[in-house]
Amino acid sequence: MEYTIIADFVKEMRRQFGLTQVDLADKSGVGLRFVRDLEQGKQTLRMDKVNQVLSLFGRQVGPVELSLKSKEDK
Secondary structure (H helix, E strand, O other), X not given: OXXXXXHXXXXXXXXXXXXXXXXXXXXXXXXXXXXXXXXXXXXXXOHHHHHHHHHOOOOOOOOOOOOHXXXXXX
């Protein structure tokens, strides 16, 4: 579920900035395949590359405190 949050964010921001997937790949310095995998919510992506893409939008992946309910669900 958390992976789709990042995927949806990147896809929405890319569209807001009027970028194609190719544009996003070029501007962030990652491959087109990586952008496609990221936007599809692939779970096994390199965090440094995810951060390369997110940095274009002033964001980065970081530790987030889980809510008590989420911890109980595990």
